[in-house]
Amino acid sequence: MVFVRPQREYQRISQPNWQSILGAASDLDGREIATLASTLRQIGNDWSAVLVVRLSLLLVFLSMGSFAQTVRDLSTQLAFVAWIACDLVIISAHRFSRFDSIIPNKRLAITAGLIFASAATFRMCAALALSTQIAPLFITTLAPALLALSVLGRLRALGLALATGASLGLLVVVPDPRLAMPYAALLVGIAVLLGRDYLTQARAAAAENAAQGVLSGEQAKALLEEFERSGRGWFWETDRLGSITYVSETLAAQLGDRAVDLIGTPFSGIIAASGSTDRDNQRSLGFHFSARTAFSDMAVRAALEAEERWWSISGQPVVTEFGQFLGFRGNGSDLTEMRRSQAEVARLATVDSLTGLANRPQMMLALEQALTTPRGLIGDCALLLLDLDRFKEVNDTMGHPAGDALLRQVGQRLLRLVGTRGKVGRIGGDEFKVVLPGMVEVAALAKLADSIIHALSEPYEVDGSQVVIGVSIGIALAPLDGNVSETLIRNADLALYTAKGEGRGRFRFFAPAMHAEAEDRRQLEVDLRQAISTGGLHLEYQPVVCTPTELITGFETLVRWDHPTRGAISPSVFIPIAEDAGLISAIGEWVLRTACADAKKWPKHTRVAANVSPIQFANAGLPSIVMSALANARLPAAQLELEITESVFLSDRDNTDSMFAHLKNIGIRLALDDFGTGYSALGYLKTAPFDKIKIDQSFVRGAAIKGSRNAAIVKSIVNLAEALGMETTAEGAETLDELDLIRSLGCSHIQGYVYGRPMSLGATLELLAAHDSHAVAQGHKSSREPRMSMLRTISLIHGETRYTARIRNVSASGALIEGVADVPAGTMFSIDFGRHYRVRGLCRWSHEGKMGVEFEEPVSVERIRASEKPGSVTAKTPQVPRAERKRA
Numbered sequence: 001m002v003f004v005r006p007q008r009e010y011q012r013i014s015q016p017n018w019q020s021i022l023g024a025a026s027d028l029d030g031r032e033i034a035t036l037a038s039t040l041r042q043i044g045n046d047w048s049a050v051l052v053v054r055l056s057l058l059l060v061f062l063s064m065g066s067f068a069q070t071v072r073d074l075s076t077q078l079a080f081v082a083w084i085a086c087d088l089v090i091i092s093a094h095r096f097s098r099f100d101s102i103i104p105n106k107r108l109a110i111t112a113g114l115i116f117a118s119a120a121t122f123r124m125c126a127a128l129a130l131s132t133q134i135a136p137l138f139i140t141t142l143a144p145a146l147l148a149l150s151v152l153g154r155l156r157a158l159g160l161a162l163a164t165g166a167s168l169g170l171l172v173v174v175p176d177p178r179l180a181m182p183y184a185a186l187l188v189g190i191a192v193l194l195g196r197d198y199l200t201q202a203r204a205a206a207a208e209n210a211a212q213g214v215l216s217g218e219q220a221k222a223l224l225e226e227f228e229r230s231g232r233g234w235f236w237e238t239d240r241l242g243s244i245t246y247v248s249e250t251l252a253a254q255l256g257d258r259a260v261d262l263i264g265t266p267f268s269g270i271i272a273a274s275g276s277t278d279r280d281n282q283r284s285l286g287f288h289f290s291a292r293t294a295f296s297d298m299a300v301r302a303a304l305e306a307e308e309r310w311w312s313i314s315g316q317p318v319v320t321e322f323g324q325f326l327g328f329r330g331n332g333s334d335l336t337e338m339r340r341s342q343a344e345v346a347r348l349a350t351v352d353s354l355t356g357l358a359n360r361p362q363m364m365l366a367l368e369q370a371l372t373t374p375r376g377l378i379g380d381c382a383l384l385l386l387d388l389d390r391f392k393e394v395n396d397t398m399g400h401p402a403g404d405a406l407l408r409q410v411g412q413r414l415l416r417l418v419g420t421r422g423k424v425g426r427i428g429g430d431e432f433k434v435v436l437p438g439m440v441e442v443a444a445l446a447k448l449a450d451s452i453i454h455a456l457s458e459p460y461e462v463d464g465s466q467v468v469i470g471v472s473i474g475i476a477l478a479p480l481d482g483n484v485s486e487t488l489i490r491n492a493d494l495a496l497y498t499a500k501g502e503g504r505g506r507f508r509f510f511a512p513a514m515h516a517e518a519e520d521r522r523q524l525e526v527d528l529r530q531a532i533s534t535g536g537l538h539l540e541y542q543p544v545v546c547t548p549t550e551l552i553t554g555f556e557t558l559v560r561w562d563h564p565t566r567g568a569i570s571p572s573v574f575i576p577i578a579e580d581a582g583l584i585s586a587i588g589e590w591v592l593r594t595a596c597a598d599a600k601k602w603p604k605h606t607r608v609a610a611n612v613s614p615i616q617f618a619n620a621g622l623p624s625i626v627m628s629a630l631a632n633a634r635l636p637a638a639q640l641e642l643e644i645t646e647s648v649f650l651s652d653r654d655n656t657d658s659m660f661a662h663l664k665n666i667g668i669r670l671a672l673d674d675f676g677t678g679y680s681a682l683g684y685l686k687t688a689p690f691d692k693i694k695i696d697q698s699f700v701r702g703a704a705i706k707g708s709r710n711a712a713i714v715k716s717i718v719n720l721a722e723a724l725g726m727e728t729t730a731e732g733a734e735t736l737d738e739l740d741l742i743r744s745l746g747c748s749h750i751q752g753y754v755y756g757r758p759m760s761l762g763a764t765l766e767l768l769a770a771h772d773s774h775a776v777a778q779g780h781k782s783s784r785e786p787r788m789s790m791l792r793t794i795s796l797i798h799g800e801t802r803y804t805a806r807i808r809n810v811s812a813s814g815a816l817i818e819g820v821a822d823v824p825a826g827t828m829f830s831i832d833f834g835r836h837y838r839v840r841g842l843c844r845w846s847h848e849g850k851m852g853v854e855f856e857e858p859v860s861v862e863r864i865r866a867s868e869k870p871g872s873v874t875a876k877t878p879q880v881p882r883a884e885r886k887r888a
Contacts, residue, residue, distance in 0.1 A: 040107055043115075044094040051087045054122055076125060083121035090114050101322055233333040236315075238267050240327050242289055251332065254302065254309060267328070272303040285313075292317045292325055299335055310335040354404055355411035358425035363433045366423045367485045370437035371478055378479045380440045382422075384449065385492040386414075388430035388456070389470035389504045402462050406469070409462075413455050417448070440477045442509065449473050449507035457505065472499040473507035481510045494518055525581050527563060528574055532586055537561050539594055540758035543767065544609070544729060544751045545775045547743050552773050554607035554641065556751060557595040558758045559587065579615070588616045589625055596633035596640060598761050603773060609641040609671065617648045618655070623662040630666075637667030643694065645673050649684050657687065664689045671729070675717060685724055693721045695747070697732020704737040715745045722746070735780045754779045795832040796820060808850075812858040815841070818850045829853070833864050 090111065093099045099107065228234055234248035243264050252259040255270055262270070271285060288295045294316040302309040315330025350362040358366065370381035388410065395403035407430065414424045414432060422436035439445065456471040474496025482488040491510040498517070499508040531537055541555035561569045578584045592610050599608035616622055630637055642663065648656060663670060671692040672685075676699060685693075695717050703710035714730065721728045730742045733752030742750055755775040756767065767775070796803040796817070805819035815831075823846040831853070832838050841853035 040104065040111055041094045043111065044091055047087060047090045051084075051091070054087075058126060079121050079124040083118060083125055086114050086118035086121060090118060103320075103322065103324070233331050235329075235331045236267065236313075237329045238327045240325050242267050242328070245327065254334070255304070270303050272301040288315070289328065292319075299339075308336070310339050352411075352426040355408050355426050357411045357415070357432075358423055360425070360427040363423065363425035363427060363435060364485060366425070366435045367488065370435055371483065371485060371488070378483045380438050381478045382436040382439050382445055383476045383478070383488050383492045384434040384436070384445075384452075385474045385489075385496045386432040386434070386452070387472050387496055387500065388432075389472055389500075391430040391469055394462075394467055394469060398463065398465070398467070402467075405462050406460055406467060409460050410456060414452065417452055417455055421448075440480070442477075445475055445477075445509075446507070449475065453505060453507065470505040472496060472504045474499055474510065475507060476510040521577060524569075524574065525577050528561070528577060528581070528583065531561060531563075532583060532590070536564075537587070537590070538760075539591065539598065540760060541598075541608075541764050542751060542758045543756045543764075543775055544607075544749050545755045547747055547750055550755075550774050550777070552606060552768060552775050553749065554609055555599075555602075555764055556609045556643070557591060557611070559591055560758075579613070584613050584615050585619065588613055589629075592625065593629045593632065596629045596635045599639055600633050600635050601761070601765065602768065604636070604639070606768070606773070607639050607641050607669065609643050611643045611673065614645065614647045617644060617659060620659075622659065623666060626663065626666055626668065630668075638669070641669040641671055641692070643671045643673040646675070646677075646684070649688075660689055676713070685720070690726055692727040692729060692749075693717060694729045694731055694751075697752070700730045700732045700738060700742065700752070701734065704735070704741045711741060711745065714742070714747065718746045736777060737781060739777055794834075797830040797832060798827065810859075810861060810864060812855075812861060814844075814852060814854045816850060817853055820846075820851065821849045822846065823851050828856075837863055 093111075093114075099110075102110075224235070228248045228250045234250040235246070236244065236248070236251065237246035239245050244262050244267050247259050247262050249259045251270075252262055255262070268286065268289070285295070285298060285300060288298075294314075296314045297312050298314070300311055300313060302311060311332045312335045313330060313332035315328045318326040318329050320326065350359060351357065352359045367381070367383060371379050373379045391403065391406070394406060407426070410432070411424070411426060414434070418424050418434055418436075421439060422434055425433045425435075427433050436445075436448075452473065453471055457468065460467045460469070474492045474494065476482060476488050476492035476495060478488050481491045491514070494514040494517075495508045495510040498514055499506050502508070538560050540558045540560050542558060543552045544554045544556060545551065546553050559571060559575075561571075561574055563569050575584070578587055588611075595608045595610045599606070602608070612622070619625075626640070626642075629635075630640060660670070669691040670689060671694055672688070672690045673694045674696045675693045677696045695714055699710045699713050699717075701710075702708050703714060718728050727748045729749040729751055730747045731751050733739055733742055733750050733754045735754065738752075739750065739754050754777050759767070792807060794805055794807050794817070796805050803820050805817050808816040808818060810816075817831075823843050825843055825845055827843040829841050829843065830838055831841050839859050840856040842856065844852045844854050846852075
């Protein structure tokens with residue numbers, strides 16, 4: 001017979017079912033049960049042949065004796081009935097569903113009892129019929145077993161059962177043990193041989209299964225242990241009540257316990273939060289256990305307080321083929337690192353990797369959430385768009401790692417300033433965004449914006465160097481400036497553009513007029529494109545004069561645009577538009593070709609200077625364009641001078657040096673324009689082949705005013721240029737005293753209104769012809785400080801008398817006062833501006849109720865403005881005309 005171990009709820013971990021745990025095609029217990037059930041059914045099916053053989057042999061031997069007398073014996077009749085009844089039960093029992101549903105182990109015990117009873121009653125019948133004829137009795141008993149082994153050899157278990165039953169039955173029915181012992185021993189020997197033969201066949205079948213990939217118990221155990229040691233997973237098993245009957249040491253170690261100590265504890269006790277991560281699509285672990293349904297890859301959290309650990313577990317109920325539920329069996333793996341990686345990936349998807357702030361998608365989500373209330377209404381919020389000023393120069397000069405470090409510091413300062421009031425994010429480059437839910441109070445927002453500008457303008461420590469930048473801010477409010485995110489972002493961007501256009505380092509709230517300005521800018525771009533294609537631009541030229549001889553040595557080229565409906569548009573307006581629209585290269589090339597053609601009409605000693613933008617300078621085809629322009633105009637290369645600003649040095653140094661070399665090989669002159677206003681580095685002057693340094697007009701203007709330091713700066717630049725063998729041109733000279741100062745400082749050339757405004761080509765020809773190419777200085781004699789127009793009441797105190805007067809124009813050194821007539825020149829007054837601000841002033845002249853006052857000491861115009869009373873009117877007056885800004 002095939003015996004299987006009973007399935008008990010208290011199965012010990014020391015005896016695990018390894019093949020079951022490894023999850024073979026079908027578990028070993030199920031195979032054993034199926035084999036046993038099949039064996040029992042086969043015995044029942046074949047037992048009818050045994051019954052026929054027994055009857056045949058019994059009749060043969062009965063014919064040799066007194067059969068009739070034997071049959072009439074009551075004991076023989078009872079034995080015969082009992083024997084036939086046992087055989088019939090064996091034959092028919094498995095055909096009844098009730099018997100077939102009994103657990104195979106119990107069916108095995110019942111069948112074994114019936115076989116023993118059948119053998120005993122049959123031998124009793126045979127003994128009564130054959131009396132003491134031991135040999136026929138032995139043959140009668142043994143023949144069915146031999147028949148089962150030879151004729152019915154397909155079922156060796158039947159022969160084993162009969163041989164065993166015959167030996168036991170023989171000992172029971174034979175009265176003389178001495179006669180029965182030899183035959184019983186022979187039958188036992190036959191049973192042993194049959195058992196060995198059966199075991200041999202079982203081993204052969206096991207070897208065949210192993211050859212076909214079916215694991216033995218030891219192999220399965222070894223593979224299980226190796227798998228668990230690798231850390232790829234672990235296994236578990238419970239009984240029908242949910243208590244652990246087996247658990248891997250790997251899992252027990254994660255729980256800080258031993259596997260043997262976990263036996264008998266509820267499986268749910270090692271789970272802190274049952275259920276999967278998607279509660280809408282997955283059922284909880286407790287439900288699966290109670291419903292006895294399989295589950296797969298369910299993410300659960302371990303019951304650990306010291307750390308957060310997650311597992312992925314799968315399990316299926318263990319049920320016999322008769323429907324008996326034995327428990328759960330499954331496997332699991334550690335999800336902790338994977339979940340941490342997933343969490344990090346999810347975090348990186350919502351934050352800026354450089355600064356750790358929220359990124360663009362996350363800020364868009366934050367804005368949309370701020371715009372929507374729980375009731376679906378439009379929420380109040382403020383949006384601040386920030387753009388760093390002068391960051392590009394830092395990034396280009398110090399390198400991208402320094403720029404990245406600077407951006408991180410900016411992000412940290414923003415977080416400290418905003419705090420919990422809103423969300424801060426970086427949306428790319430040097431652009432930041434702040435979303436403030438529920439905050440729309442203008443005064444509070446203005447205070448916050450001021451704080452941000454002040455904090456971000458403080459020096460930064462980057463790579464051992466101090467760096468100073470600024471920030472411009474555009475602010476839009478919801479729902480006032482928009483009730484959807486796209487509209488609010490667009491309006492905040494318009495406000496930011498306005499802030500940058502007004503000088504940077506400031507903030508602006510969105511105003512509807514900004515839309516009109518943006519549309520006007522867009523329309524100007526369209527008109528500019530048309531002007532370029534239809535010849536709507538023209539050139540004007542401003543003379544450059546040799547300081548000692550006043551000989552006109554050249555003209556600087558200035559591009560102008562006369563709009564058909566708007567009239568003259570300043571280059572300071574349309575050149576930035578051209579740069580943003582990508583039109584500057586086309587304009588620059590047209591200016592260069594046109595200027596060369598016009599310069600051909602001037603004397604040979606008169607040069608033409610044309611500005612080259614950094615975008616043009618970065619174009620590798622610039623030398624070819626220059627040579628083509630010179631060739632088409634038939635202009636000598638020495639008559640062309642290209643003016644280049646310091647910003648070209650912010651790009652790649654190798655390309656810059658190569659471009660300089662190519663341009664100088666053509667034979668043209670190079671001038672460093674607007675020197676001192678950019679990020680100057682004297683090291684560039686050692687290698688860059690400049691022929692001239694142009695001193696920016698911001699240093700020239702006001703240099704002749706008493707107390708100005710500009711003269712010292714101009715003198716230093718002149719000395720530097722002379723030491724390097726370069727010429728100098730002072731730009732923006734407007735008055736005669738500035739002209740005299742520049743001459744005294746040794747500047748070689750002058751350019752400014754004092755010698756002429758920008759003029760057409762025809763006017764240049766007339767100027768050159770009028771005075772034999774010499775210029776004549778014209779203009780105001782002296783420079784004046786910038787004045788501010790102001791109409792307000794003040795008090796003049798002279799001795800014990802107080803006079804009421806009105807102040808008109810004011811500067812740091814003096815003012816125009818009206819309302820007091822016939823004041824003698826030289827009279828000293830104490831001027832009271834209010835709010836405890838008084839200064840002393842001397843009357844220089846007086847005429848028709850007006851007088852000019854010179855302050856005893858320079859005054860603060862801003863403090864005078866701060867002392868204004870409500871209702872006063874202040875406005876900036878146009879200053880003395882100054883040279884227009886050159887572009888292109």
